[in-house]
Amino acid sequence: MNPSRRSFLKTSSLLGTGLVLAFHIPQAAQAAEAVMAPEVNAWVVVRPDDTVVIRIARSEMGQGTLTGLAQLVAEELDCDWARVTTEYPTPGQSLKRNRVWGNFSTGGSQGIRQSNEYVRKGGAAARLMLLQAAALAWDVPMAECDTGKSVITHKVSGRSTTYGAMADAAGKLAVPSDITLKAPVDWKLAGKRLARLDTVDKTTGKQIYGMDLVLPGMLNAAIKDCPVFGGTLVGFDDQAILTLPGVKKVVRVGSSAVAVIADTWWHAKTALDALPVQWNEGPNAKATSSQFAEVLKAGLTQESAVVGNEAGNAKEALTKAARTIEAVYSYPHQNHATMETMNATALWTPTLCEAWVPTQNGETAFNAVVDASGLKAEQCELYKLHLGGGFGRRGASDFVTQAVQIAKAMPGTPVKLIWSREEDMAHGRYHPVTQCKLIAGLDEKGELSALHMRISGQSILATVAPEKIVDGKDPGAFQGLNSPGPEASFCYALPHLLIDHAVHNPHVPAGYWRGVNLNQNTLYVECFIDELAHAMGQDPLALRRKLLAHNPKPLAVLNAAAQRAGWGKTAPKGIFRGLAQTMGFGSYVAACAEVSVSTEGEIKVHRIVAATDPGHAVNPQQIEAQIEGSFAYGLSAALYGACTVKDGRIEQSNFHDYPVLKLADMPHVESIVMPSGGFWGGVGEPTIAVAAPAVLNAIFAATGKRIRDMPLKNHSLKMV
Amino acid sequence: MTQLNVNNALRSVDAEADTPLLWVIREQLGLTGTKYGCGMALCGACTVHIDGVATRSCVRPLSSVAASAKVVTIEGLSADGSHPVQKAWAALDVPQCGFCQSGMIMAATALLREKHHPTDADIDAAMTNICRCGSYNRVRAAIHAVASGSLSGAGLKIQHADGSST
Numbered sequence: 001m002n003p004s005r006r007s008f009l010k011t012s013s014l015l016g017t018g019l020v021l022a023f024h025i026p027q028a029a030q031a032a033e034a035v036m037a038p039e040v041n042a043w044v045v046v047r048p049d050d051t052v053v054i055r056i057a058r059s060e061m062g063q064g065t066l067t068g069l070a071q072l073v074a075e076e077l078d079c080d081w082a083r084v085t086t087e088y089p090t091p092g093q094s095l096k097r098n099r100v101w102g103n104f105s106t107g108g109s110q111g112i113r114q115s116n117e118y119v120r121k122g123g124a125a126a127r128l129m130l131l132q133a134a135a136l137a138w139d140v141p142m143a144e145c146d147t148g149k150s151v152i153t154h155k156v157s158g159r160s161t162t163y164g165a166m167a168d169a170a171g172k173l174a175v176p177s178d179i180t181l182k183a184p185v186d187w188k189l190a191g192k193r194l195a196r197l198d199t200v201d202k203t204t205g206k207q208i209y210g211m212d213l214v215l216p217g218m219l220n221a222a223i224k225d226c227p228v229f230g231g232t233l234v235g236f237d238d239q240a241i242l243t244l245p246g247v248k249k250v251v252r253v254g255s256s257a258v259a260v261i262a263d264t265w266w267h268a269k270t271a272l273d274a275l276p277v278q279w280n281e282g283p284n285a286k287a288t289s290s291q292f293a294e295v296l297k298a299g300l301t302q303e304s305a306v307v308g309n310e311a312g313n314a315k316e317a318l319t320k321a322a323r324t325i326e327a328v329y330s331y332p333h334q335n336h337a338t339m340e341t342m343n344a345t346a347l348w349t350p351t352l353c354e355a356w357v358p359t360q361n362g363e364t365a366f367n368a369v370v371d372a373s374g375l376k377a378e379q380c381e382l383y384k385l386h387l388g389g390g391f392g393r394r395g396a397s398d399f400v401t402q403a404v405q406i407a408k409a410m411p412g413t414p415v416k417l418i419w420s421r422e423e424d425m426a427h428g429r430y431h432p433v434t435q436c437k438l439i440a441g442l443d444e445k446g447e448l449s450a451l452h453m454r455i456s457g458q459s460i461l462a463t464v465a466p467e468k469i470v471d472g473k474d475p476g477a478f479q480g481l482n483s484p485g486p487e488a489s490f491c492y493a494l495p496h497l498l499i500d501h502a503v504h505n506p507h508v509p510a511g512y513w514r515g516v517n518l519n520q521n522t523l524y525v526e527c528f529i530d531e532l533a534h535a536m537g538q539d540p541l542a543l544r545r546k547l548l549a550h551n552p553k554p555l556a557v558l559n560a561a562a563q564r565a566g567w568g569k570t571a572p573k574g575i576f577r578g579l580a581q582t583m584g585f586g587s588y589v590a591a592c593a594e595v596s597v598s599t600e601g602e603i604k605v606h607r608i609v610a611a612t613d614p615g616h617a618v619n620p621q622q623i624e625a626q627i628e629g630s631f632a633y634g635l636s637a638a639l640y641g642a643c644t645v646k647d648g649r650i651e652q653s654n655f656h657d658y659p660v661l662k663l664a665d666m667p668h669v670e671s672i673v674m675p676s677g678g679f680w681g682g683v684g685e686p687t688i689a690v691a692a693p694a695v696l697n698a699i700f701a702a703t704g705k706r707i708r709d710m711p712l713k714n715h716s717l718k719m720v
Numbered sequence: 721m722t723q724l725n726v727n728n729a730l731r732s733v734d735a736e737a738d739t740p741l742l743w744v745i746r747e748q749l750g751l752t753g754t755k756y757g758c759g760m761a762l763c764g765a766c767t768v769h770i771d772g773v774a775t776r777s778c779v780r781p782l783s784s785v786a787a788s789a790k791v792v793t794i795e796g797l798s799a800d801g802s803h804p805v806q807k808a809w810a811a812l813d814v815p816q817c818g819f820c821q822s823g824m825i826m827a828a829t830a831l832l833r834e835k836h837h838p839t840d841a842d843i844d845a846a847m848t849n850i851c852r853c854g855s856y857n858r859v860r861a862a863i864h865a866v867a868s869g870s871l872s873g874a875g876l877k878i879q880h881a882d883g884s885s886t
Contacts, residue, residue, distance in 0.1 A: 062817030062853040082881040195813055195880045202818030203809040204801040205753015205794035209819060212752035220747075245736060266735075266743035339757050339765060339819040339852050388755070388819030389852050421758045621813065621878050625858070629816060632854025655762040655850060664844035666856035 038171040040129055042089075042100040043073055043122030046167035050150050052079045054123075055089045057101035058111040059360050060198060061390035062629070063684045064622035065111035067196045071618055072116055075190040076123030076182060079163060080150040086197060091366035092381040104362035107395045107512055109585035109682020112618055116680055117181070124179045126170070133169035134161055184616055184677065193621040198386065209388045210343045210358035215414040218345070219248060220265035221406050222272045223417060225257040225427050226279045228287075228648035229507050232256050234278040241271040250275065251409040259406050265418050284507040284648040292433070292506045292645070293330070299456030299502035300328065300437040306471070306503065308478030312496035314441075317450035321441025325535050327528055329438070330709040331457075331520035332642040334431035335650075335658060336513055340388020341424040344403035347414040348373060353380045353404060358387040360395040368397035372404035391633070392512035396429050396464070422653045429511020430643055430650075432458035432477075436524040440532055441496075448532060448547070450496035453481070453524065459503050460517070463510040477501045479517040480525070480584045480689065486679065488518060488584040490525070491554040492547040508645060514633055515688035518584035523710075526580040526693035531706060540579050540697065541567050553613055553676065554581055557590040560611040560672050565592035575606060578697030580690040587681030588613040591690040593667075595698035601718035605635060605665070605695055610687055611672040615679035624671040626683045631669055634691025636660040639712050659713075723787035726751070727796030730787075737783035741775075742766040744782050745793055753794035753822045757850065764849030767823035768793050774830035774846075794822035797829065805829045808862040811871040811886040813878055816853030823849045828863050837867045 039045045045053035054073045060066035070086050089101050102115055127147055134152040135142040138159055145154050150163040184191065201207040226233060236258050238250035246267030253259050258277055262268035299305075318324060345356040346369070353373035359365040359382075366382040373380055387394055403417040419427075434457025441450035459474035479488045481499045490499070513519075529547075533540040541562050548555040558581045562568075571577055574596045581590035594607040610627050617623055640659045644651045652658040692710070699717065700706050707715050721732045726749060733748040740759075745751050745768065754777060757765030761776035768777045769792040770785065785791065797803045801810065805828050808814075815821045824847070831838055831846040838846070843860055851859070861874040871886045878886050 062815075064816070193877050193879050195810075195878050196815075198818070199810050199813050199815055200801055202815035202821050203806040203825060204798075205751070205822050207818055208752070209755075211756065212746075214750065214752070264743065264747040266739055266747060337852060339763065339817065339850065340755070341757075387817060389817045391852070418756075421760075621876055624876075625813070625816060625855070628857050629854030632856060633852065636852075654760055655758050656760065660850055660852065661854075661856075662850060663847045663856040663859060666854070666860075669857060 038168055040126040040167055040170045041122060041175050042097065043119060044077060044126035046163045048164045050080065050083050050162050050164035052077065052084050052150065052163065054084060054086050055101065056086050057089060057094070057104045057362070058115065059106040059362070059384060059387060059390065061106065061360065061387035061394070063111065063626060064196060064619060065106065066198055067194065068112050068618040068622065069115065069119055070197060071190045071192070071194060072112070072120050073123035075187055076120045077127050078147040078149070081189055081194070083150065084197065088384045090381055090383060091362040092377070094363070095377060105395070106360040106390070107392055109684040109686065113586055113680035113682050120181050121179045124181060125175050128176045129170040129173045130163050130166045132173055133166040137166070137169065190618050192619070194619055196622065207386060209340050210345065210356060210385045211340050211388065211418055213345050213356050213385065213416060215345065215347070218414040218416055219261050219263060219410060220268050221259045221261045221415050221417045222265060222268040223253060223257055223259040223402060223419060223423060224272055224277065225423065226281065227426055228279070228281040228284055229509060230284050231279050231281040231648070233258055234280050236278065237276040241275050244271045244274065247271045249409060251406060253402050253405045257402065259402070259417065261406065261410060261415060265416070269420060281648055287507055287648045288646050289644040295504050296330070296433070296435040296456045299504050300435055300454055302502050304502070305454060305500035306473045307498070307500045309481055309483050309490055309497060309499040311494065312450070314450045314452045314496040314498035317496035318439055318441045318452060321449060322444045323442045324439055325442070325532060326437070326439045327531055327708060328435060329524050329527065330435040331433065331523065332644070332710055333433045333508055334513060334637055334641040335425055335428040335643050335652070336391040336393035337425070337658060337660060338389030338391060338393055341421055342393070342399040342419040343417055344400045345414055345416040346403040346407035348404060348407040349411050351375070351379060353407070354383070355400060355404060356383045356385060357400050358385045358394060359397065359400065360387065360390045360392070365397045365400045368400040369404055372401045373408070391514035392516070393429060395512055425653050425658060426650050428643070429463065429509050431513035431519070432460055432510040432517065433506065433508070434458060434520055436520070438524060438528045440528070442536065446536055448494060448536070451494050453499045454502065455500070456502040456504060458505050458510050460510045460512060462503070462505045472503060474501070474503065476517055480521040480582050487586055491551050491581070491583050493550050494547070507648070515685045518582060518686065518689040519634070519637065519692070522580065522582040522584070522689035523693045523696070526582065526690070527696050527708070530578070530697040530700065544579065544581065553588045554583055554590070556676070557581060557588045557611040557613050557674065560674060561590040561592045561609050564670060564672060565594065565609040567592060576698045576702035578694045578699070578701055580693035580697065582686065582689045584686045584689060585682035586615065586679065587683060587686045589686045589690055591687070591694040593694035593698045595695055595702060597699060597702045597717050599719045601716050603639070603699065603712065603717060605667040607668045607670065608694065609670045609672070610690070611674055612683060612687065613674050613676050614681035614683050615675055615677060617673050617675040620673045623673050623683045627671040627687045628669045630685065630687035631691050632661050632666060634688035635665070635695065638692035638695055638710060642711050642714070722782055724785060724791060725787065725789065726791045727793060728790070733782070735782055737781060739782045741768070741777040741780040741782055741785055741791070745777060751793050751795050755819055755822060757820070762850070763820070764823040764827060765820050767826040767849065769826060769830060772830065772833060774827045794826060797825065803829070804866050805832065808865045808871060811878070812858050812862045812865060812874055812876055814855050814858040814862050816855050820849055820851045824851065824859055828859070832863065832866055838863060
């Protein structure tokens with residue numbers, strides 16, 4: 001039986017809403033048909049008609065994880081791909097089954113690389129159980145039986161049967177533990193350029209996102225949180241709006257927000273806009289970005305800092321250097337600006353609480369439901385919906401907590417909370433703000449001998465999990481700057497290296513923003529390396545090659561991108577090239593951007609050649625889509641992305657003052673997916689980090705101007 | 721009650737005259753394929769056709785839509801995803817998260833109706849919808865694919881479950 005369906009039926013019938021749902025969720029509809037189909041194991045359900053339902057614990061938010069994970073399970077299951085469908089197990093069921101589906105977290109480009117082994121084993125175990133069931137039915141040795149495209153055959157006797165016919169018996173067998181996985185070289189489904197499983201409903205309007213959910217008797221809510229972070233709600237005059245159309249109730253949400261509940265969201269939002277609200281804006285009421293920039297600037301030269309990577313003695317080497325080169329960079333706050341604004345739907349009664357949430361982490365969202373509901377975990381459940389973009393924002397559960405708090409004011413009635421775009425801009429979990437000072441030393445021969453990189457700025461952990469900060473260190477701040485390792489290393493070899501972090505946190509909350517700290521760290525390193533190459537009179541590619549000579553993987557992607565782009569050969573008239581490389585999320589990436597700058601200062605990014613070595617490539621056409629998407633996201637950040645603070649609040653409110661890249665400005669992207677095997681790297685994020693530095697380095701090549709603080713919209717490149 | 725012609729059906733809706741068409745479509749008519757993204761006609765997620773013209777419904781008051789005007793939403797483009805633009809979108813796996821794609825498809829359909837063989841510049845000018853996932857290059861490729869009638873011309877080599885390749 002399908003757990004999410006079973007749970008929903010049980011809980012909803014308690015409320016007397018019965019089995020009739022006024023909405024269409026493909027997943028739920030499929031699950032209804034699957035009620036009679038037993039699971040073979042936790043990962044695989046096979047229906048009598050041979051439809052294979054693969055359970056996916058991670059969330060689909062556009063990155064293609066749903067299809068990639070299904071490919072990996074199906075590969076080992078040896079089933080008919082044309083009959084594969086998917087469903088999300090629920091966090092509540094996971095809890096009851098001892099976390100049989102593992103981690104639900106969908107961030108850090110980890111969906112596939114962190115779970116590939118156990119989901120493949122799930123598929124392989126299900127195959128063995130189906131095989132064993134057939135062998136038992138035929139009373140023949142399992143070794144004489146084989147599988148292919150959901151069919152089990154016994155060649156000796158010429159018998160065959162299907163997975164659908166054997167599923168019931170297979171599900172009663174013990175799950176085998178001794179599993180040998182296929183070598184990637186033998187893959188038939190994984191590694192192929194398969195079409196996504198979730199495309200068609202996204203072309204017809206049938207895909208139900210959290211914002212689209214309709215439940216029987218549901219009301220809608222709009223919310224306004226104190227615009228100044230750290231402020232509180234003093235009061236509101238609900239009498240002023242209670243007579244407006246559709247308004248049901250005005251409720252205080254937590255200590256700092258107010259929500260209007262109405263029949264429709266438009267009524268709720270309109271009434272909220274008319275509601276007189278009094279805030280206590282608290283100690284940050286006068287804070288500005290420029291004030292905080294001074295704090296960060298001081299941090300660039302302060303004595304104490306947390307060391308992230310150290311080799312030799314960089315400070316001493318710098319004092320002995322024949323020549324030093326220095327530069328200061330900065331990177332602003334940015335909002336994720338998912339196309340679907342934050343939303344969640346909750347139903348609360350004194351004995352149960354259910355929530356429907358587009359979340360990147362079903363388990364933490366479930367915990368938020370439990371906490372906010374005041375009920376026990378076994379009285380709660382959470383159903384995931386596909387996300388209209390996540391990019392890290394939906395790893396947080398602030399909006400889930402709010403939805404449950406609002407639903408508690410309307411016991412027995414489901415309430416859908418939707419944030420307006422303005423609320424979404426004002427209450428993000430922003431890309432951390434940092435500055436960086438880099439000092440390089442050259443020896444008498446003009447060779448690079450030492451580098452000190454001082455980061456001054458915000459720690460994400462300080463917002464999301466301060467308890468994980470040990471000895472003042474947020475390890476994630478050094479993403480892409482770490483000593484050699486499998487996740488996010490600094491790849492260049494330098495005799496003396498010191499990378500340290502002066503932690504300074506503003507009152508603006510930070511979050512994991514697609515690409516995370518790799519974005520600014522790579523920008524700082526790759527632009528500065530470019531500066532050094534020019535100062536040393538060396539070709540930027542040649543210098544990078546020299547510093548990567550010991551490190552074949554990053555060298556290979558760099559060479560691939562440079563070669564395909566034609567580095568060293570004459571570019572078309574007016575076109576200039578820039579390079580960048582980095583290692584993050586377990587993968588190696590490099591890019592060469594081709595840019596022109598008009599005499600009026602207009603930047604045009606014409607073409608980007610990008611190379612990625614993710615170790616294993618599960619679906620190359622989707623990796624290409626992720627690479628292209630990474631440039632759209634990274635170029636949006638480089639060209640326009642900045643959230644600034646005035647009077648303690650974020651100044652930007654919508655896409656007119658927080659512009660993002662549009663189709664006309666999207667460069668042609670040539671992707672080189674070059675998996676070298678032997679490791680599993682992520683693909684959703686690393687390429688974002690090379691977008692800005694490759695373009696900035698090309699802009700320098702075009703104009704001789706070195707842009708060191710983001711975004712580009714704040715600078716004039718007009719030729720004078 | 722206000723009369724509307726949506727997807728070739730006459731519908732009566734009970735909403736204030738200043739209610740944006742978007743919210744009438746979503747909340748009164750239950751057609752949730754049309755999305756809210758910004759409320760200021762900036763992102764295009766709410767794009768529908770009014771008498772064949774791509775229109776951002778989030779800023780169109782209900783009172784400005786005549787009963788005789790023909791409103792078409794993504795659900796009305798075809799009953800089964802068989803419109804050539806939808807087929808091209810599926811063939812090239814254009815959507816990522818997909819939230820902006822109803823608006824993209826409605827904008828592309830209006831463009832292709834006006835210009836059967838749009839140039840890249842035509843596409844740049846017409847397709848001002850925002851996609852945060854970055855599906856733009858596949859959007860462009862899909863529009864060209866519809867115009868050329870060749871779904872494999874984009875060279876993506878996508879393998880479909882029915883054995884075809886695009």
